[in-house]
Amino acid sequence: MSPQKILFSPVTRLSGLLSVELSLDNGIITEADVSSTMFRGFEYIMRNRHITDAVYLTQRICGICSTAHGAVASYLLDQLYDNDISENAQILRNIMFGADFLQNHIRHFYFFGLPDFVIMPNQPPFLNQNCSDCRLDDIDNRRLAGHYIDAIKAAEKSHQILALFGGKAPHQHSFVHGGVAVAPTADKINQALALIHDIRNFVQLYMMPDTELISRCYEDYFHIGETPGRFLSFGLFRFGNKNNQVLWKPGILNGCRLDQPQLDFIQEDISRAWFERSESTEQGEVRPAPRKPGAYSWTKAVLYRGQHYEGGPLARMTINGFYNGGTSTMDRIVARSLETLYITELVEEWLHELEPGEPPINQKKELVQDQALSVTDAMRGPLLHSTRLQGEQIERYDIITPTSWNFSPKDDYGNRGPAETALVGTEISAPEFKFVIPGRIIRSFDPCISCATHLFDHRTNTIDKILY
Amino acid sequence: MEKNEFLQLCRDNSLAGNHKLSARILPVVREYLLDHSTDKLPVIWLETSDSGDNNIAFMNATYPYLNHVFTNMIDLIYSNTFMAAQGSDALLLLEDTVNHFRGRFTLVVEGAVPTKDRGIYNVIARTKNGPITALEAITRLGEAAQHVIAIGTCASFGGASSAAPNVTGSVGVSQVLEREVINVSGCPVNPDWFVGTLAHLLMYGKPELDEYNRPKLFYGFTVHHHCQRRSYFDKKDFAKQLGDIECMFSQGCSGPRTGSDCPYRQWINHVSWPVKVNTPCIGCTNPDFPDGSAPFFSPLPQKSKAEKDDNHKQPPMTEGEV
Numbered sequence: 026m027s028p029q030k031i032l033f034s035p036v037t038r039l040s041g042l043l044s045v046e047l048s049l050d051n052g053i054i055t056e057a058d059v060s061s062t063m064f065r066g067f068e069y070i071m072r073n074r075h076i077t078d079a080v081y082l083t084q085r086i087c088g089i090c091s092t093a094h095g096a097v098a099s100y101l102l103d104q105l106y107d108n109d110i111s112e113n114a115q116i117l118r119n120i121m122f123g124a125d126f127l128q129n130h131i132r133h134f135y136f137f138g139l140p141d142f143v144i145m146p147n148q149p150p151f152l153n154q155n156c157s158d159c160r161l162d163d164i165d166n167r168r169l170a171g172h173y174i175d176a177i178k179a180a181e182k183s184h185q186i187l188a189l190f191g192g193k194a195p196h197q198h199s200f201v202h203g204g205v206a207v208a209p210t211a212d213k214i215n216q217a218l219a220l221i222h223d224i225r226n227f228v229q230l231y232m233m234p235d236t237e238l239i240s241r242c243y244e245d246y247f248h249i250g251e252t253p254g255r256f257l258s259f260g261l262f263r264f265g266n267k268n269n270q271v272l273w274k275p276g277i278l279n280g281c282r283l284d285q286p287q288l289d290f291i292q293e294d295i296s297r298a299w300f301e302r303s304e305s306t307e308q309g310e311v312r313p314a315p316r317k318p319g320a321y322s323w324t325k326a327v328l329y330r331g332q333h334y335e336g337g338p339l340a341r342m343t344i345n346g347f348y349n350g351g352t353s354t355m356d357r358i359v360a361r362s363l364e365t366l367y368i369t370e371l372v373e374e375w376l377h378e379l380e381p382g383e384p385p386i387n388q389k390k391e392l393v394q395d396q397a398l399s400v401t402d403a404m405r406g407p408l409l410h411s412t413r414l415q416g417e418q419i420e421r422y423d424i425i426t427p428t429s430w431n432f433s434p435k436d437d438y439g440n441r442g443p444a445e446t447a448l449v450g451t452e453i454s455a456p457e458f459k460f461v462i463p464g465r466i467i468r469s470f471d472p473c474i475s476c477a478t479h480l481f482d483h484r485t486n487t488i489d490k491i492l493y
Numbered sequence: 494m495e496k497n498e499f500l501q502l503c504r505d506n507s508l509a510g511n512h513k514l515s516a517r518i519l520p521v522v523r524e525y526l527l528d529h530s531t532d533k534l535p536v537i538w539l540e541t542s543d544s545g546d547n548n549i550a551f552m553n554a555t556y557p558y559l560n561h562v563f564t565n566m567i568d569l570i571y572s573n574t575f576m577a578a579q580g581s582d583a584l585l586l587l588e589d590t591v592n593h594f595r596g597r598f599t600l601v602v603e604g605a606v607p608t609k610d611r612g613i614y615n616v617i618a619r620t621k622n623g624p625i626t627a628l629e630a631i632t633r634l635g636e637a638a639q640h641v642i643a644i645g646t647c648a649s650f651g652g653a654s655s656a657a658p659n660v661t662g663s664v665g666v667s668q669v670l671e672r673e674v675i676n677v678s679g680c681p682v683n684p685d686w687f688v689g690t691l692a693h694l695l696m697y698g699k700p701e702l703d704e705y706n707r708p709k710l711f712y713g714f715t716v717h718h719h720c721q722r723r724s725y726f727d728k729k730d731f732a733k734q735l736g737d738i739e740c741m742f743s744q745g746c747s748g749p750r751t752g753s754d755c756p757y758r759q760w761i762n763h764v765s766w767p768v769k770v771n772t773p774c775i776g777c778t779n780p781d782f783p784d785g786s787a788p789f790f791s792p793l794p795q796k797s798k799a800e801k802d803d804n805h806k807q808p809p810m811t812e813g814e815v
C-alpha cells in the first residue's frame with residue numbers, strides 16, 4: 026500500500042469541532058495533525074470587564090465543565106479580595122464541583138464512548154454507525170446498549186445535585202468568590218443524599234462492570250494509543266480558609282520522577298497554531314491569523330520544560346497513586362471510570378459532613394492585589410486562569426485549558442502533543458477501521474474543543490511565582 | 494458557494510478513500526429515512542461557535558427524558574455530539590437528510606455564526622476540497638429546512654460568542670438567513686423551553702412568537718413578573734449581599750428586563766433557579782446578553798452602556814417599574 030492521507034472530519038461525539046489528518050504508510054499511522062476548527066477569543070472578551078464578572082462569564086467557555094471555570098475564577102477572586110473561606114463553604118463548593126465531574130464522566134463514557142464499542146440500535150442518532158469491530162456477544166451488547174438510557178438519568182441526577190445548590194446547570198450561580206450563596210438546609214442535603222445514592226448505585230452496578238467488560242473484550246487497547254508517560258495535574262478539591270489544601274495532590278510526573286508543578290516552566294508555542302505575534306501592541310501579544318501558512322489548529326501548543334504533558338483522570342489517578350497501569354487508550358477509560366466511583370463516594374461523604382445552616386459566604390469588598398493566578402484540575406486535565414487588573418477592571422485574562430495540553434499541535438521543534446503521539450504508530454489493520462481506531466484513541470482523552478482555543482503568554486505574564 | 498457545490502463537496506469527500514462499508518450501510522439508512530420519520534421531526538443539529546452548554550442542557554431534559562425525545566419526538570440524524578457515525582460517514586448523513594427531507598427537516602443551530610474573514614473562525618468539517626464553514630453550512634441548510642430553531646443565546650442573538658470586542662464578527666443565525674428563525678434563547682437554554690418548542694411544532698404547529706421571535710409560551714413574561722421575591726421588591730426590601738433572602742435587585746438582578754419563566758419552571762427537574770440560591774438573574778435570555786447585563790453584580794441602572802444605543806437589541810424594563 027502506498028502512503029495515504031486520511032481526513033478524519035468531523036470527529037463526532039465530543040464537545041466542539043475537531044478534525045484530524047492522518048498519514049498512513051503500510052497501514053501504520055505515521056503522522057497525525059489534530060486540528061481544532063473553532064475560535065471564539067474569550068481572552069479578548071474578558072478584557073475591560075469588572076473582575077467579579079469572571080465567575081459567571083468564564084463558565085461560558087465550556088458547557089460541559091463550566092463549574093471548573095467557575096471554581097478556578099472563584100479561587101482567583103478569593104486571592105484578589107483576600108477572602109476567608111469557611112469549611113462549610115469548601116465542602117459545598119466541592120460537592121458542586123464533584124457533581125459536575127460525575128455528570129461529565131458518566132456522559133462521556135455512555136454517550137460519547139459507548140458507541141465506539143457497542144452496537145447501538147439502527148435508528149437516529151446512531152445511523153451509519155461503523156460496527157465492523159464490535160466484539161461483545163449479543164446478550165452483553167444488548168445489555169450495555171440499554172445502559173445508555175440509565176446513564177441519561179444518572180447524569181441528569183448529577184446535575185440535579187449541582188442545581189439544588191447552584192441554582193442551575195450548566196453555568197451554576199452560587200459557587201462564587203467568598204464562598205457559596207445558597208443555604209445548605211436539611212431538606213436540600215437530604216434530597217442530594219438521595220440523588221447521590223442513586224448515582225452511586227448506577228456507577229457501581231453499571232458503569233464499573235461495563236468498563237470491566239469493555240476493557241476485557243478490547244484488551245488490545247491497553248497497548249494502543251500509548252503516550253510517553255508524562256503527566257500533569259494541578260490537583261483537585263480545595264480546603265482550608267485560603268484554598269490552600271488540595272485533597273488530590275498536584276504533580277508533574279515524568280517517567281518515575283514526580284515533582285510539584287511550577288509555573289515558571291510553562292510555555293506556549295504558536296508555531297503551528299493560527300496566531301501571530303503582533304509587534305505593534307503590547308509586547309508579545311498574539312492575535313488570530315487564520316491564513317498563517319503551516320498552521321493547522323486554533324489550539325496552541327503548551328509545554329512544560331519544553332515537553333508536552335498529558336492531563337486528565339489517568340494523570341490524576343497515576344500521580345495520586347490511585348491507579349498503577351499504563352498510558353494507553355484503555356487505561357484512560359478505566360481511570361476515568363475509577364475516578365467516577367471515587368468521586369461518588371467523596372460527594373456522599375461531604376454531604377454527611379455538611380452542616381445545615383446559613384449561606385456560607387463572606388465576600389470582602391476591597392481588592393488587595395491587582396494580579397493573581399489560580400489553578401485546578403477540570404474533568405479533562407489541568408486548568409489555569411490568571412489575570413491582571415487596572416482598578417477593578419480586567420486588563421488581561423489568560424486561560425490555559427486542559428485540551429490545550431492534550432490536543433497541542435506540534436511545537437517549534439516538531440514535537441507532537443499527547444493526542445498526536447497516541448495516534449502515531451497505530452496500525453490500521455483494515456480500511457474500514459480508519460475512523461474506528463483513531464476515534465477510540467481520540468475520545469479516550471475526552472476532548473472538548475470549545476475550551477481549547479485560547480491565548481496565554483507566559484513571557485508577558487508578570488506572575489512567575491512557584492505554584493505550591 | 495452554491496448549494497450544488499456544497500453538496501458536491503460532501504459527495505466528493507465521501508468518494509475519496511475507501512467507502513465500501515458506507516456503500517453497504519447507506520442503502521439501509523436511506524430506507525430507514527424514507528420509512529420512518531413520518532410523525533417525528535427529522536433534525537439536523539449543527540454546533541457552531543458556542544460552549545456546548547445547550548447540548549448538555551438538552552441532555553438534562555426531564556419528562557420527557559432524552560430517550561423519550563429520541564423515540565417519540567425527533568429523529569436526530571446529524572449531531573456532532575450524539576451521532577454514532579464519524580468522519581465522512583457522518584457527512585454522508587448530512588447530505589442524505591438534505592436530499593430526502595428537503596423542506597421537511599428541522600435545522601437546529603447551537604452557537605453563533607462567525608462572519609468575519611468569510612466565517613473561517615468556525616469550520617464544521619474539513620473536506621479534501623476545503624473547509625465547510627458554519628456560515629456556508631447554515632446558509633445552505635437553512636434554505637432547505639422546514640423550520641430553523643436557534644438554541645441558546647449565541648445562536649439566537651450572538652450571545653457570549655459575539656460579546657465585545659467580537660473579534661470573529663459573530664452574529665445570531667437570523668442575521669445570516671433570510672427566513673424566519675425560531676429563537677429559543679438562554680445561556681444555556683432550559684431544556685423545557687427547547688423540548689416544549691419541538692412539542693409545539695409537532696402537535697400544534699408553529700408556536701406564537703414574541704418580538705424577538707421567541708415562543709411566548711416561555712418568554713412572554715419577565716422573570717420579575719413571576720419572581721417569588723416580588724413582595725420584597727415592592728416594599729423596597731433589598732438584599733445587602735449575595736446569600737440574603739431579600740430582593741436581588743441591589744445585587745444586579747436583571748429580572749425586571751428578562752423574558753423567561755425561570756421562577757416557576759426552574760431548572761433540572763425543576764429544583765432551583767438563580768434567585769432561589771440567593772444570586773441575581775443575569776438576563777441570559779436577552780438579545781444583549783452578556784454585554785447588556787454587565788457588570789453582573791451592579792444594580793440595573795448602573796449596568797454597562799455598551800449596547801444601550803442599539804434599541805433593537807435592548808429589551809425594555811417591564812411596566813415602568815424601575
Ligand code: SF4
Pocket residue numbers: 716717718720721722723724726739740741742746747748749768774
Ligand atoms: S429584581 Fe430580581 S429578585 Fe427582585 S423581584 Fe425582580 S426578579 Fe425577583
